[in-house]
Amino acid sequence: MxxxxxxxxxxxxxxxxxxxxxxxxxxxxxxxxxxxxxxxxxxxxxxxxxxxxxxxxxxxxxxxxxxxxxxxxxxxxxxxxxxxxxxxxxxxxxxxxxxxxxxxxxxxxxxxxxxxxxxxxxxxxxxxxxxxxxxxxxxxxxxxxxxxxxxxxxxxxxxxxxxxxxxxxFAKEKTTSVDAIGEVLTYISMHIEQPLRIEDLARRANLSVYYFCRLFKQNTGFSPHEYMLNHRVANAKYLLRTTDLSIKKIAFCCGFGTVSAFCTNFKKRVGDSPLRYRTQEKGKGPNS
Missing domain, CATH: 2.60.120.280 (Regulatory protein AraC)
Known part of the structure; x- marks a missing residue:
């Protein structure tokens, strides 16, 4: 035309x-x-x-x-x-x-x-x-x-x-810093069962704690603490659905220091206790 x-x-x-x-x-x-x-x-x-x-x-x-x-x-x-x-x-x-x-x-x-x-x-x-x-x-x-x-x-x-x-x-941004955040995300995923201190993660990225936290939230939408908790809970949901591991074992596998901390954070993010979540999910059957 x-x-x-x-x-x-x-x-x-x-x-x-x-x-x-x-x-x-x-x-x-x-x-x-x-x-x-x-x-x-x-x-x-x-x-x-x-x-x-x-x-x-x-x-x-x-x-x-x-x-x-x-x-x-x-x-x-x-x-x-x-x-x-x-x-x-x-x-x-x-x-x-x-x-x-x-x-x-x-x-x-x-x-x-x-x-x-x-x-x-x-x-x-x-x-x-x-x-x-x-x-x-x-x-x-x-x-x-x-x-x-x-x-x-x-x-x-x-x-x-x-x-x-x-x-x-965004080519002029400090790409080395952005790349460092990507490396930290990979590190968190590979070591989610371990205690992860924000100071140690910032050190891995070669950034100050303040700038690390700011850049981390800018790139992920979450603070480092929130991101790690969400990641731990997501891993726990998978283990609850697919394994018969005890609640205590899952808590430690996902990096929670105590069962109480695991249950509290899980319920806050999922809306159910880990045990209730497992019962409901397994009750849906393999094709649900």
């Missing part, structure tokens, strides 16, 4: 799509996608268009309204806008060639919140634009060739683009 609004040149194209109810509840989905060649006249200013807009610049430059002012969007960069809010973007005097898509999905708001943090549009230069361009072109080809749309596959391609944006957005 060709669409020629002011500033959109003749050889541009746009494809509209209406996603299924299933796609809207499960996947990232498209409302429309296009490849535009824009002159300096191109300007869009809207109060609302219920979706998110991703713009990838193939050549030239454009501008996106950010913090109340227009910010430059250069070649090889992505702009992500929350179109549920007022938004504006335009081509520069040298023109702007873009691949773009209006998209949405059940977790798209969460993606935008993490990437933006301030609520303003995200503008991100990509260290390597190959993956993003390839995936956007693959989506376009489906519509150009009028192929049957596989909405799960479409969601996968969109996820690939968002993932590249995420990786580029």
């Amino acid at each position: 060709n669409y020629h609004s002011p500033g959109v040149l003749e050889h541009s194209k746009i494809h509209l799509y209406s996603a299924s109810i299933r796609a809207r509840s499960l996947f990232y989905y498209l409302l429309c996608i296009g490849h535009y060649h824009c002159s300096a006249e191109y300007l869009v200013a809207r109060q609302r268009y219920d979706s998110f807009l991703l713009i990838y610049t193939l050549s030239g430059t454009g501008y996106v309204m950010q913090n109340g002012e227009y910010s430059l969007v250069g070649t090889g960069s992505i702009a992500l806008l929350d179109c549920y809010q007022a938004h504006s973007y335009k081509a520069s005097s040298q023109g702007w060639e873009i691949l773009w898509m209006h998209l949405d999905g059940p977790t798209m708001r969460s993606w935008f919140s993490v990437l933006s943090q301030t609520g303003d549009p995200v503008i991100q230069q990509l260290p390597s634009s190959y993956v993003v361009e390839r995936n956007l072109q693959q989506i376009l080809v489906v519509f150009d060739k009028q192929e049957a749309v596989n909405e799960a596959r479409l969601s996968q391609l969109i996820t690939n683009v968002l993932t590249e944006l995420y990786l580029a957005r």
